[in-house]
Amino acid sequence: MRTAYTSDQIRTAETALMARLPEGTLMSRAAAGLAMVCANLLKGVRGRVYGSHVALLVGGGDNGGDTLYAGALLARRGARVEAVLAGSRAHEGGLAALLAAGGRTGPFDAARAGDLLARADVVLDGLVGIGGGGALREPYGTLAELTAEAAGLVVAVDVPSGVDASSGRVEGPAVRAHLTVTFGAYKAGLLVDPGASHAGSVELVDIGLGPHLPDPEVAAPTGDDVAGLLPRPGAESDKYRRGVVGIAAGSDRYTGAAVLSVGGAVRAGAGMVRFASAAEPVRLVRARWPEAVTTVLDPSSSPESLLEEVGRVQAWVLGPGLGTGPEAHAVARAVLSSDVPVLVDADGLTLVAKDRTLLRRAAPTVLTPHAGELSRLLGVPREQIEAARLDHVRRAAAELGATVLLKGSTTLVAEEHRPVRVNTTGTPWLATGGTGDVLSGITGALLAAGLSGYDAASCAAYVHGLAARIAARGGDGGGARAEAGGRAEARYEAGDGGRGEAGYGAGDGGCGEAPIAALDVAEAIPAALRML
Ligand SMILES: NC(=O)C1=CN([C@@H]2O[C@H](COP(=O)(O)OP(=O)(O)OC[C@H]3O[C@@H](n4cnc5c(N)ncnc54)[C@H](O)[C@@H]3O)[C@@H](O)[C@H]2O)[C@@H](O)CC1
Ligand SMILES: Nc1ncnc2c1ncn2[C@@H]1O[C@H](COP(=O)(O)OP(=O)(O)O)[C@@H](O)[C@H]1O
Numbered sequence: 003m004r005t006a007y008t009s010d011q012i013r014t015a016e017t018a019l020m021a022r023l024p025e026g027t028l029m030s031r032a033a034a035g036l037a038m039v040c041a042n043l044l045k046g047v048r049g050r051v052y053g054s055h056v057a058l059l060v061g062g063g064d065n066g067g068d069t070l071y072a073g074a075l076l077a078r079r080g081a082r083v084e085a086v087l088a089g090s091r092a093h094e095g096g097l098a099a100l101l102a103a104g105g106r107t108g109p110f111d112a113a114r115a116g117d118l119l120a121r122a123d124v125v126l127d128g129l130v131g132i133g134g135g136g137a138l139r140e141p142y143g144t145l146a147e148l149t150a151e152a153a154g155l156v157v158a159v160d161v162p163s164g165v166d167a168s169s170g171r172v173e174g175p176a177v178r179a180h181l182t183v184t185f186g187a188y189k190a191g192l193l194v195d196p197g198a199s200h201a202g203s204v205e206l207v208d209i210g211l212g213p214h215l216p217d218p219e220v221a222a223p224t225g226d227d228v229a230g231l232l233p234r235p236g237a238e239s240d241k242y243r244r245g246v247v248g249i250a251a252g253s254d255r256y257t258g259a260a261v262l263s264v265g266g267a268v269r270a271g272a273g274m275v276r277f278a279s280a281a282e283p284v285r286l287v288r289a290r291w292p293e294a295v296t297t298v299l300d301p302s303s304s305p306e307s308l309l310e311e312v313g314r315v316q317a318w319v320l321g322p323g324l325g326t327g328p329e330a331h332a333v334a335r336a337v338l339s340s341d342v343p344v345l346v347d348a349d350g351l352t353l354v355a356k357d358r359t360l361l362r363r364a365a366p367t368v369l370t371p372h373a374g375e376l377s378r379l380l381g382v383p384r385e386q387i388e389a390a391r392l393d394h395v396r397r398a399a400a401e402l403g404a405t406v407l408l409k410g411s412t413t414l415v416a417e418e419h420r421p422v423r424v425n426t427t428g429t430p431w432l433a434t435g436g437t438g439d440v441l442s443g444i445t446g447a448l449l450a451a452g453l454s455g456y457d458a459a460s461c462a463a464y465v466h467g468l469a470a471r472i473a474a475r476g477g478d479g480g481g482a483r484a485e486a487g488g489r490a491e492a493r494y495e496a497g498d499g500g501r502g503e504a505g506y507g508a509g510d511g512g513c514g515e516a517p518i519a520a521l522d523v524a525e526a527i528p529a530a531l532r533m534l
């Protein structure tokens with residue numbers, strides 16, 4: 003599990019550690035780690051450090067201090083290091099070290115800064131770190147914008163300036179880095195969009211903070227974590243013990259969502275899928291997935307007897323393509339009255355948004371909204387949710403008393419009193435109709451197998467994202483493993499300085515990936531599971 007923290011948590015841990023160490027120790031550890039990463043990058047892009055150009059954007063706080071000390075170390079190795087001092091003051095010790103090592107400095111001047119950025123092989127963004135707050139003030143904002151024109155690699159020091167380290171919020175101009183070198187521990191804002199996409203790959207420099215860190219605010223399961231949680235059949239298994247998932251999805255008007263949701267459950271290893279719906283979706287599901295046991299629901303039945311013929315299930319998936327009329331409401335009422343875990347998606351979420359009493363139940367509930375659906379559930383505009391995903395997913399879990407999986411460019415899973423889980427697999431090619439329905443089926447299969455809502459949702463998101471990567475690469479399991487594990491972990495583990503510029507951005511929908519259809523994702527689930 004990769005754990006991540008808020009700025010306050012990091013500061014408290016730093017204070018505890020600093021009290022035991024001579025002054026300046028942490029900054030010198032941070033600067034040494036940063037300089038080492040930059041030296042490796044320079045070797046990658048220029049072949050050597052000596053003679054390379056390095057530009058430093060230096061703010062008035064300790065983030066600028068780290069940057070100046072790292073610049074001094076690079077200057078000592080023969081790099082030509084020039085700093086733009088953006089604040090009214092600059093870290094004294096760092097400035098003295100840079101000047102003593104032969105580095106040059108000057109105050110902010112847009113023309114000079116533009117010229118420096120055009121020449122630099124590597125630009126270090128040391129404007130603000132965890133001490134930043136709100137939109138960047140001038141001239142920091144202008145400098146952050148100028149980094150978009152940089153010819154070389156942009157390395158953010160600790161946090162990309164303009165990104166809120168605790169939440170990933172971006173309220174104005176912000177640096178978009180190829181790589182972020184972060185100190186002591188991951189900051190939550192580096193893992194959650196929009197912050198995550200500004201951070202690029204993230205590399206952690208250990209400064210000894212570990213023993214002083216509290217429980218994390220955010221945690222990203224790794225492939226090994228997911229493999230450890232996923233159910234595997236044993237010699238004693240039978241289809242019932244492996245988990246029977248009921249799927250109440252589709253309507254005469256919307257049939258495809260049902261086929262996709264059932265596909266997700268079948269391919270993710272449900273012991274059995276029981277599908278209950280109107281006649282037309284039942285016909286189509288039977289044609290595509292003969293493995294599913296189907297029931298045509300009789301809308302004239304009473305709520306108590308509506309699901310009687312379906313048989314026993316260990317979990318339900320409710321909602322994809324269900325419609326939002328009275329018949330759909332009756333199905334939702336019947337499913338949510340059951341005493342097993344229920345995943346509510348798509349139209350099910352619209353029904354729940356209109357009638358919160360549906361959520362009054364004792365068994366676990368998992369809600370899987372995208373930002374638009376969460377907007378209806380919370381009564382908050384979609385843009386606000388996308389700008390502050392962590393806050394809103396937490397609030398939804400608390401207010402709705404459910405596990406909430408928020409979909410989108412960063413998928414988050416929240417449950418009260420637990421760290422928010424962030425998913426690290428996936429590709430922007432997933433942004434296509436029907437992929438969410440596949441996710442509902444995978445999650446339902448895992449719930450039926452006995453995983454908690456929190457584990458089922460986070461494992462399903464991981465597998466779904468990995469399957470999408472494999473599908474986008476044309477079923478090339480081997481390549482996708484390197485890359486998807488890559489995106490998975492690469493976002494945090496840039497580490498291999500040798501990758502050079504082309505390597506950055508892997509997992510962002512480029513690099514050998516092609517459009518996918520939702521059914522491709524379902525079909526790639528077994529390949530994803532084989533990798534775990
Ligand atoms: N505290 C520690 O023990 C360590 C801190 N380290 C570094 O210190 C950083 C934190 O240093 P500071 O607490 O000095 O804070 P920062 O340097 O992150 O930011 C504070 C400075 O930025 C300015 N600022 C804040 N918000 C701004 C905005 N919106 N627009 C323009 N300017 C803004 C402030 O006026 C101040 O000059 C970390 O990110 C890390 O880089 C590392 O050296 C490791 C050890
Ligand atoms: N930009 C993106 N990057 C990565 N994944 C994305 C992006 N946009 C959407 N997704 C993923 O694609 C899926 C879309 O699901 P959803 O919005 O429910 O679509 P549908 O209802 O058509 O199935 C979700 O798993 C979501 O997390």
Ligand SMILES: [K+]
Pocket residue numbers: 065127128129130131158159160161162163
């Ligand atoms: K920074």
